Amino acid sequence: MHEIGIASSILECVAAEAEKHPGAQLASVCVRIGELSNVDKDALEFAFEALTRDTGLEHLKLVVEWCPRRQKCIACSEEFAVQDYELACPKCGSSQTTCISGTELDIAYLELEEPCAKS
Amino acid sequence: MREVVEKKVLSENDRLAAGLRQRYHDENILCVNIISSPGSGKTALLERTLASYLPGHPVAVLTGDLQTDNDARRLARFGFPVRQIVTGGTCHLDARMIDRHLNELGFHGPGLLLVENVGNLVCPSSYDLGEHAKIVLLSVTEGEDKPLKYPGIFHRASLMLLTKTDLLPHVEFNPDLALENARKIHPEIEYIALSSRTGDGFDQWLHWLNALQYKVQQRAAAINS
Numbered sequence: 001m002h003e004i005g006i007a008s009s010i011l012e013c014v015a016a017e018a019e020k021h022p023g024a025q026l027a028s029v030c031v032r033i034g035e036l037s038n039v040d041k042d043a044l045e046f047a048f049e050a051l052t053r054d055t056g057l058e059h060l061k062l063v064v065e066w067c068p069r070r071q072k073c074i075a076c077s078e079e080f081a082v083q084d085y086e087l088a089c090p091k092c093g094s095s096q097t098t099c100i101s102g103t104e105l106d107i108a109y110l111e112l113e114e115p116c117a118k119s
Numbered sequence: 120m121r122e123v124v125e126k127k128v129l130s131e132n133d134r135l136a137a138g139l140r141q142r143y144h145d146e147n148i149l150c151v152n153i154i155s156s157p158g159s160g161k162t163a164l165l166e167r168t169l170a171s172y173l174p175g176h177p178v179a180v181l182t183g184d185l186q187t188d189n190d191a192r193r194l195a196r197f198g199f200p201v202r203q204i205v206t207g208g209t210c211h212l213d214a215r216m217i218d219r220h221l222n223e224l225g226f227h228g229p230g231l232l233l234v235e236n237v238g239n240l241v242c243p244s245s246y247d248l249g250e251h252a253k254i255v256l257l258s259v260t261e262g263e264d265k266p267l268k269y270p271g272i273f274h275r276a277s278l279m280l281l282t283k284t285d286l287l288p289h290v291e292f293n294p295d296l297a298l299e300n301a302r303k304i305h306p307e308i309e310y311i312a313l314s315s316r317t318g319d320g321f322d323q324w325l326h327w328l329n330a331l332q333y334k335v336q337q338r339a340a341a342i343n344s
Contacts, residue, residue: 002210038242087303
């Protein structure tokens with residue numbers, strides 16, 4: 001259960017980014033989580049909610065983009081999603097494939113609402 | 120307005136881990152990060168490993184636990200520098216803890232740094248400690264399907280150690296199936312079966328460590344030349 005630490009790191013990053021946009025309202029933060037990242041989506045959402053409570057960030061929405069494991073074939077460059085642990089290339093059958101997605105634990109973007117410009 | 124961030128969630132840990140990696144490189148230290156469930160035999164592995172080295176051998180241990188310094192006391196008997204990292208509830212070691220305790224341990228390379236992570240197959244796999252290799256232990260009293268249940272760590276580990284093989288006659292455990300499952304997740308994962316009680320497989324394990332140390336030293340020499 002390290003999702004509290006993960007949520008806390010996300011919020012530290014959000015705070016640092018928010019400083020670059022003084023006065024802007026934070027709407028959401030999108031994180032990319034790979035299936036091999038060992039982060040549980042529900043536990044992360046729970047931790048995020050707990051850590052933002054009574055901080056003025058209750059309205060900040062956590063958007064989770066789930067990234068399944070994908071491999072790329074070294075022989076024919078085919079990219080494919082892994083199903084039932086099958087790592088061999090579905091196109092040419094080669095077993096020489098490399099992981100290209102599924103380990104993500106990234107902050108992708110922040111949605112901000114800028115304050116209305118004074119006329 | 121969308122502000123693209125594109126940053127690792129654990130970028131601060133990654134930054135500290137990069138500092139450790141540089142330090143290992145500069146001081147010619149091989150660091151391995153040993154990870155398993157509680158009770159898979161990490162400390163027993165380290166005890167027999169340390170027992171195999173002659174006094175003065177350049178090796179040190181950092182061992183992590185939620186509470187108690189029992190493991191450090193077990194390991195200190197062999198006369199090498201050992202330090203307990205009590206995490207106080209945190210379920211993994213992070214780069215900041217290693218940095219601090221390595222300084223306090225006062226260990227300098229060239230040599231081997233063995234890091235025994237907190238017993239947990241999930242969280243430790245997310246935190247880079249600047250190590251050259253993650254090593255995952257699976258004991259024969261667990262299930263053969265553990266690699267499928269905890270794919271993250273088996274995907275990241277360079278080596279899988281099957282431990283407690285002396286118990287194989289007494290348990291229903293199929294080593295071939297365990298290895299097959301690990302290689303479904305990570306086809307290149309290396310594999311050694313051993314018993315810290317009888318010493319079976321230890322030649323292979325010590326050879327693996329020596330070979331990795333040699334490889335890391337050669338790589339460092341090539342970069343520095």
